[in-house]
Each structure stands twice: as C-alpha cells, then as structure tokens.
Amino acid sequence: MRIDIISIFPDYFAPLDLSLIGRARASGLLDVRVHDLRSWTHDRHNTVDDTPYGGGPGMVMKPEPWGEALDEVVAGAPARLILPTPSGRPFRQADAERLAGEERLVFGCGRYEGIDSRVAADAALRMPVEEVSIGDYVLNGGESATLVMVEAITRLLPGVLGNTESAVQDSFASGGMENLVEGPVYTKPVMWRDQEVPPVLLSGNHGAVDRWRRDQALRKTARNRPDLVGAMPEEALDRRDREV
Numbered sequence: 292m293r294i295d296i297i298s299i300f301p302d303y304f305a306p307l308d309l310s311l312i313g314r315a316r317a318s319g320l321l322d323v324r325v326h327d328l329r330s331w332t333h334d335r336h337n338t339v340d341d342t343p344y345g346g347g348p349g350m351v352m353k354p355e356p357w358g359e360a361l362d363e364v365v366a367g368a369p370a371r372l373i374l375p376t377p378s379g380r381p382f383r384q385a386d387a388e389r390l391a392g393e394e395r396l397v398f399g400c401g402r403y404e405g406i407d408s409r410v411a412a413d414a415a416l417r418m419p420v421e422e423v424s425i426g427d428y429v430l431n432g433g434e435s436a437t438l439v440m441v442e443a444i445t446r447l448l449p450g451v452l453g454n455t456e457s458a459v460q461d462s463f464a465s466g467g468m469e470n471l472v473e474g475p476v477y478t479k480p481v482m483w484r485d486q487e488v489p490p491v492l493l494s495g496n497h498g499a500v501d502r503w504r505r506d507q508a509l510r511k512t513a514r515n516r517p518d519l520v521g522a523m524p525e526e527a528l529d530r531r532d533r534e535v
C-alpha cells in the first residue's frame with residue numbers, strides 16, 4: 292500500500308518512522324510519503340490561507356496549492372482521497388478494514404477553519420473522496436486524525452504486526468466477541484501489590500478461560516459502552532448481566 296500525506300506540518304508525521312509502521316516502511320511493506328503543502332505555493336510568503344468569503348472567524352485554506360499538490364501526488368493513478376474534518380462521517384473499525392484493502396490512499400490535512408470546499412469537489416471529478424471525522428471533538432487540524440487513521444488501517448495489513456501482536460482478537464472485531472470491548476489482561480507476576488491474577492487464567496482450562504473472558508468483556512461493555520450493549524442480541528447477555 293502507498294499512502295501520501297499532504298500537510299503544512301510534515302514533521303507532525305515523524306512518529307510514522309517508529310515502531311511497527313516504521314519497520315513496515317523500512318521493509319518495503321508500506322510506502323508512506325509525506326509532502327509539505329507549501330511546496331505548491333509560488334509567492335514569497337508561501338501563502339496557504341486567506342479570509343473566508345461571507346465573513347466569519349479565522350482563515351480558510353486556499354484551493355490553488357491543494358489543487359496543484361493533489362494533481363502532482365495522485366498523477367492520474369487510482370487513489371482514494373481522505374479528508375479529515377469535524378463534519379465528516381464517523382471513522383470506525385469497519386472503515387479501517389475497508390481502507391486497508393485500497394492500493395493507494397492520500398490524506399489531505401487541513402488547518403485553520405478548513406480547506407476551500409471546491410478542492411474536494413474538484414478532486415471528486417477524478418477520484419473517490421471521503422470526508423471523515425475521528426470523533427465528536429474539535430482538533431486544530433487534520434494531522435492527528437490522519438495519524439490515528441493511518442495506524443488503524445496499516446496495522447491490519449499482512450506482515451505489519453509482528454507475531455507478538457494480533458489484530459484478529461481486537462475488540463470491535465468478529466470472532467464471537469463482536470461488538471464487545473476487550474476485558475482485563477494480565478501477565479507475570481501472579482501476585483502484585485496484593486492483587487492476584489484471577490485463578491481461572493492459571494487453570495489451563497481453555498473453555499473456562501474463554502467463558503470468563505467473554506463474561507468480563509460483556510460486563511465491561513455494559514459498564515463502559517451501554518450504546519454497544521443495545522446492539523447485542525438478547526441471548527448474548529449472561530443472565531447475571533441482565534440482573535446487573
């Protein structure tokens with residue numbers, strides 16, 4: 292997969308040189324290219340913003356640099372443009388799984404009050420464009436959202452996670468634990484600050500362990516994510532949880 296990121300803060304993406312994504316890039320499994328939007332400005336001040344038509348607070352990103360940047364970066368290849376924005380469609384695990392199947396993704400990181408709306412409209416003449424929100428809170432720009440999405444997407448690519456990590460059992464996934472958040476996890480030592488590891492996990496009884504983990508996931512989901520519990524079939528809820 293090739294990912295292009297266009298931003299006025301390219302250094303924001305230094306974390307993509309680290310850890311699993313950094314290793315996947317070094318091994319050639321993943322091709323991530325970060326571009327400075329100001330490379331496509333031609334004035335002395337490398338201007339990327341201007342005042343909003345119709346008035347209002349702040350500044351809006353000019354369309355010309357974006358148009359030239361996207362023309363050059365995409366260069367007619369089949370690519371999908373992802374534009375983080377507070378007003379976008381919610382980004383969910385299903386979107387990460389869908390986008391992990393794409394050959395090329397381009398992330399356009401806005402700043403100020405956003406990018407002139409004609410940029411997305413013009414790009415949509417040549418490629419699929421998705422405006423995406425990573426949550427109902429307001430950031431200062433699209434860079435953090437892009438880091439989040441790139442991580443969620445690329446960790447699903449074969450070979451990116453080492454064999455000590457697994458994307459399969461992640462919560463929000465399938466495999467009998469769909470729609471559940473993950474329960475508690477433990478490792479050595481078996482006793483730590485007067486807290487012992489739940490004995491069932493030491494029992495070697497894999498059926499009992501699976502049942503215990505599912506019960507814990509159900510409880511945690513009911514406690515932390517009542518919105519997901521509603522989406523769960525009635526028989527999935529343990530009797531005790533119904534009485535909780």
Ligand SMILES: Nc1cc(-c2ccc3ccn(Cc4ccc(CN5CCCC5)cc4)c3c2)n[nH]1
Nearest residue numbers: 375376377401402425426428429430431432433
């Ligand atoms: N999930 C999520 C994504 C973002 C996000 C993504 C890209 C950009 C680019 C600029 N901003 C700052 C920004 C933009 C628009 C408003 C809303 N204003 C109301 C009136 C005019 C505009 C506030 C603040 C971003 C924010 N935030 N949260």
